[in-house]
Amino acid sequence: MAKLGEGDKRWIVEDRPDGTNVHNWHWSETDCLDWSRNFLSNLLGNKTLLSGEGNLFIKTKKLDKLEGEAYVNVRKGKIIPGYELNLVLSYEAEAKDSDGKSVLLTTEGSVEVPYISDENAGEDPEIRITIKDDGPVGKRLKDAFIAKGKPFVFEKIREYVDVMSKGGPAKDDLEVKKVSVKKPVSGSAAAAAAAAPPPKAGGSSEKEGKKKEKKKEGFKTITMTEKFSCRAKDLYEILLDENRWKGFTQSNAKIVKEVGGEFSIFDGSVTGKNMELQEGKLIVQQWRFGSWPDGIVSTVRLTFEEPNSGTTVVKLTHTDVPEEDRYGNATVVENTERGWRDLIFHRIRGVFGFGI
Structure with missing residues (x-):
């Protein structure tokens, strides 16, 4: 996880002169460490x-x-x-005799939660509970804390995680920016709108054309040409063989090598289906990344040419790649292009010795 302030500056737009981030369109980054310290102090x-x-x-x-x-x-x-946090909380404990009059032991202990992270937001983190007195009474107090205090600590951490997921200290600012004041329509403007002629009958097709164009806004096409020192059919086979995929990517893969067959690669982060296959010549597939917004599917087209014996030229066209993932990260196209180059093509050369 990138540290605060160390993100790619291309995706963080400098503040406007008037201090406004209209509709939160650009990245707005808020440091929450001090706020988190105060928030968790109050909870725990x-x-x-x-x-x-x-x-x-x-x-x-x-x-x-x-x-x-x-x-x-x-x-x-x-x-x-x-967030990636390490938390230490102290507690005091006391045990009295069976009559509840005499104090048997007064001691202290600590609770450490070494790793609270957004990556594990849906799980209870590791917790370490210690006590200064390790005698029989001290052990009894420690066991009591484990039974009562451990669920309490987990509950409060879950509260913190929930509040952070809603914006933490940035939530109030976000709510303010969502509010928009609509200007009242003047009488003359309303009258002009009412008097406006109805749209022409022939205008519907024009509007439909514009809608079709808009559907493709926010998507990009990746094109790439790579050379390999091998036969075209060998490279074709590698790209459709799940065991070879596992070998050169060092990740799990499942591939059904037929038209209509589904596949899952890179440990399931990419899934899709074979749309068209021509041995040694063409692979057309649907590709979808798990981090993309729901319903978005791209198309991968790989053509194989063998201009000289033992030399294969692969031409990649990857269409309908969204510019942003479901979390608003605007690095999808860049990461996808780098993935094809570094994690697929370059690794095939390195593992199978197909270098040019």
Whole structure:
């Protein structure tokens, strides 16, 4: 995960002179580390967990440490949180005798959660619970904290994760920017609109044409030509063989080598279907990345030519590649092009010795 302030500057637009990020169109990055420290301190600190049950008393003290990074990116109203945090919380514990009058032990302990990350937002993180006194009474107090305090800590971390997913400290600012004031329509403007002639009958086809053009806005086409020192049929076979895919990508792959056959490559991050196959000459497939918005499918067309014996030229045309993924990241085209070049073509050369 990129650290705060170290993102690709091409995708972070400098502030406007008037300080406005209209409709949150551009990247807006908010540092949330101090806010996270205060938020988690309020959630976790100075909370009573046991107040005499079984003659045990346990209370959290304060958040001793919260280190790492936390930020929220917003673009086009989409919230993308990022955080990697290490948390340490202290607690105090006391045990009394069976009559509840004499104190058997007063001690302290700590709770460490070494890795709270947006990558594992749906899972409870690892937790380490220690206590200073490791005798029988101390062990009893530690077990009581595990039973009562561990669920409490997890619950509060989930609250933090939920608030971060909604924007954290950037949420209020985001809500303000969503509000738009509509100017009232003047009487003359309303009258002009009412008097406007109805659209011509022949205008519908023109509008439909414009709609068709708009459907392709936000998509790009990738083209690439690569040479390999091999026969065209050998390269064709490699690209449709799941075991060879596993070999040169070092990832899981499943490929049904027939027209209409489905495939899954790069550990399932790319899925698709074979649309047209001509042995040693042509592969046409549907490709979809899991990070793309729902319903978007691209088309990959690979043609194989053998101008000289033992030399193959592959021409790639990858159409309908979205400019942004479902999270608003505008690096899809760049990453897809680099993936074809570095993770597929260059690795095939390196693994199978097809270099030019």
